[in-house]
Amino acid sequence: MEPVADWPQILSVKRGSLLKAEFDLTEGFVDPLSRIAVVAAADIFGPSWAANAGSGSGIVEPDLRVGDLVVHEDHGLGVLAAIEQIEVAGLQQDVVKLEYHGGASLLVPVEEFGRIWRYGSEPDAVALDRLDSEGWNKRRQSVAREIEKVAKRLVAMAKARSHQSAEMIKPSRADLARFAARFPYAETLDQTAAIRAVMNDLLSGKTMNRLVCGDVGFGKTEVALRACAAAAFCGKQVAIVAPTTVLARQHYETFCRRFAGFNIEVAHLSRVVRSTETRKVKDGLRSGNVAVVVGTHAVAAKGVAFTNLGLLVIDEEHRFGAKLKQSLRGLAPCLHTLTMSATPIPRTLQLAMAGVQEVTVLNTPPAKRRPVRTILAPFDAGSAKAALLREYRRGGQSFFVVPRIDDIETVFRQLGRLVPQLSVKIAHGEMKARELDEIVVRFAAGEGDILLATDIIESGLDIPQANTILVWRADRFGLAQLHQLRGRVGRGRLQGFAYLLTEPGKELAEATRSRLSALMALDRLGSGLTISQRDLDLRGAGDLFGEEQAGHIKRIGVGLYQRLLERASSIARGGPPSDTQLPDINLQAGGSFPGSYVPEAAIRLSLYSRLFRMSTHSDLNAFADELEDRFGGIPSEVATLLEVTRLRIDAAELGLSQVDVGPEAIAITFRTKPSASVWQNIKGVDEFEFRRGRLIFRPPTKTGTAQLEVLRSLIGSIRSAHAAG
Structure with missing residues (x-):
């Protein structure tokens, strides 16, 4: 099979040849003029192949690197200083050199690598353990006893939930097939698995409590749509809650399109909805005429009542407080709940890891999706101008994000000097809700070249033609925030660019540089959950039953904590210890x-x-x-x-x-x-x-x-x- 680079080269090859070329095709075709047949991979392997080719890597524990703080199960907290080779019985073997308090070192052979866990904080932030002392063993035993208590409570929570019966939701297969046929893309393998898991939950007769983790643009909304359709087709009411009016409006329009023609009434409830319409929606929910309501926290406001609420969907759950989420879950007894997030908060992630909450991960990116190219640099007027004009010339739009509303006026004047030919729109949280909503909707429709905004655009906004984002003073944003902002671009087939800009001439704090470097390192598709794990490393999951974001993880590291929690949870359930360490x-x-x-x-x-x-x-x-x-x-x-x-x-x-x-x-x-x-x-x-x-x-x-x-x-x-x- 002869490789060729382009169409002219194909035309120059003699007839009867079998050629191979890289083209961006969803299906093949026949060119009658040149009498050449082009066969795409999807023609042979089926349309789902294109959606799943080059699937993103799985979400795994972050890789160990030289310089990392690590915990050896037998020796405690040290620094992974080097990877070396030594000769053993005439053979070269890899060993890891760990350094401990006072410069003491330890060479760890290959067979013990499974006993080394990444700790996750910066080396200057904690005290290293002493080799051959009892300090580490005492600390580990103390945490293990506390983890046993946590595990018992977690298991009790899971057991109580398993006994909560709920009405089975079993929709018509024909209705679901008609609804699914309106999805304009082929489902990825992970989407198919997630939809199957959700449908099984709804059929189980037990209350669903599932977290769907998927990176920005990986298809979480479609999973939610299928669940909502299943509930609505069975006569159940559905509530979808988003953290911002902009995202709620976007979801509302999507749900209206998908449910059109199914005799399912979809309504919108947020502060941008006029009072007369709000009263009408509330009456419809109370009477049961409104089957699906999409809104913000207004869904849980006083005066909102449902007649037959069966499913709650919480999008971008990390943006909601624990009290509000509890209030939402209390809207109806035995309520099926589906939460979605690209970067779940540490507490939610830890509950899912512990098995109290079922979790489904969407690892597979959409077909032809590319990682966003991320650049960290001090602000430079020339570079910013070049980035904005490049996006404009390829027919796209850009975001320019600032950390404070007070920064908008200054940046607006600077953009006027740099790119006077480009139209700049402004959006921030102090605007009236309807005004903000209108600006973003018009920008999504192609009105304007640059959207100058605060982090109000962080959650779920889908503007496929916007593929460049500049974040001013990126050091003032959190890790998950920056990942969400980066996810606003590169959602189609065009290469996305994210510029993390810092103040010129200002030295960054070590912890800040580490946070930004983590985002640079985790720039592959599907890194959202890994970023949450990194956030879990840095902040700790906290007391799972309290409000503090500091806990046992700080004492022994997230990896080893999770291993001990899994073991304790297995024992608390009456099963054998779930040891991950092989003989x-x-x-x-x-x-x-x-x-x-x-x-x-x-x-x-x-x-x-x-x-x-x-x-x-x-x-x-x-x-x-x-x-x-x-x-x-x-x-x-x-x-x-x-x-x-x-x-x-x-x-x-x-x-x-x-x-x-x-x-x-x-x-x-x-x-x-x-x-x-x-x-x-x-x-x-x-x-x-x-x-x-x-x-x-x-x-x-x-x-x-x-x-x-x-x-x-x-x-x-x-x-x-x-x-x-």
Whole structure:
């Protein structure tokens, strides 16, 4: 298959050739003049392929990097100082150098990488632990006891909610299919999964409490639309609540378009709605004539009553206070609730991580969506002018965002000097609601070249032709705020640009620079939840049952906190401890990621860290596929490492805590001593004995490769013995 670059080159190739070219096509075509047929990938794999090709990476724990504060489960808080290589038994192995209080250091071997967790604060903000002291152990034990109490309360909350019955919502499949057919795009795989999860919740007979996390523009609104349609088609009323009048207006128009022709009345309720219309909407909700209401917090205002409210949707939930959200949830008994956010607040994120609230993540970007190119620099008049004119010349619009209303007049005059040929519109929170709403709606319709605004545009605004944003004094905005502002651009197929501008000549505080650098580093599609995790790192989830945003996480770090919380929650439910740490298998040659395969040490560290936290074969298989995609064919050292990890997963399922493989014997340690019947049922092993709490086998082999084969067979024999016993 011959690659070609453009159409003229295609025309120059002789007839009958099979060619390959990169074009932005949603479907193929035939050119009768040149008698050439063009076949697009979507023609072969189906329309959903285009929507899911190049899907965004999954949301994972932030990668470890040199200079990070980390927590080693056995040694406490230190700094990841370096990644080095040492020789072990004639083989080069990666190790991590951790530095502790007083300059003391520790070399951590590969097999312990899974015991290292990112802490997440700046090195100057906390005191490092002392090696070989009791301080860390006491602190960890103290937090573990407190986490046990938290876990019991979380489990009690989840159990109480699981007993809350709700009327099953089961709409006509034909009605839903007609409604879905109006979605002008192919659903991404994640959207399909999220819609299925929501529909299952509504059918379960239990009250739904689901959080849909998806980056800006990843299709959360469509998931909400399907849920609302299901409820409305079953005769239930639906309330959709947005944090701003502008976003509520935009949602209202979207819902009106989608429900047109279905005999479903959609109404709008916010401070921009005139009093006569507001009274009419309230009467319609009270009588049941209004099936769907879209509004702001006005939905929970005095005098608003529903006759049959079945579903509540809260968009951009991080913009609402806990008291208001509780008031909204109290609008009806046994109310199905769907919350949506690109950057959920730390408390919500932690509740979802703990399993009290179901969570669905939309990782997959829309087809052909590109990450927004993010530039951090001091303000420069020439550069700002060039950015605004470039957007204007390609037929687009720009945002210019300032932190305070007082800044608008100054910036407006400066824009008049820089780009006098461009039309500037102004929007801020002190405007009358109707005036603000009208300005933004007209800008969205193409009136004006620049929208000069405060962060009033942060939430959910969808203006596809606006693809450049300049944020003045970006250091005065929070991390999640900046991510939301950046999400206002690059929502179509054009490249989006975000300029984070700081005051010229002013040195930024270290914490501020770290916050802005985090946004620069997390510029890939789908990074919204990762930014929330970073925010969780920096601020802490706080006491889950109080108002303070500082808590146990500050003492041991978010990663280890989550592991301990998962373990405590499992025990509180009456289940086994959910240990993510797999048993150690000590082999002469346990495999590695060689530098010739993965040249960058930081990436090797990230891969080791991910690998040693895996607990299922499906995760391991997906990881192996990813390695092959990223780095090419898997060499023998990596194949051995993956096989050892596979055996560790098997060993964990059998209750093994450690396996030591030497030249003369294999020693296996169990978490709890198995019954005598297990020993009697072991088959296919000639010599074994139980000594000092360990099972000792004497296989006839001494080489590393052969030891791996023997160990695989031995674990298989133990599995069979367990099954027979």
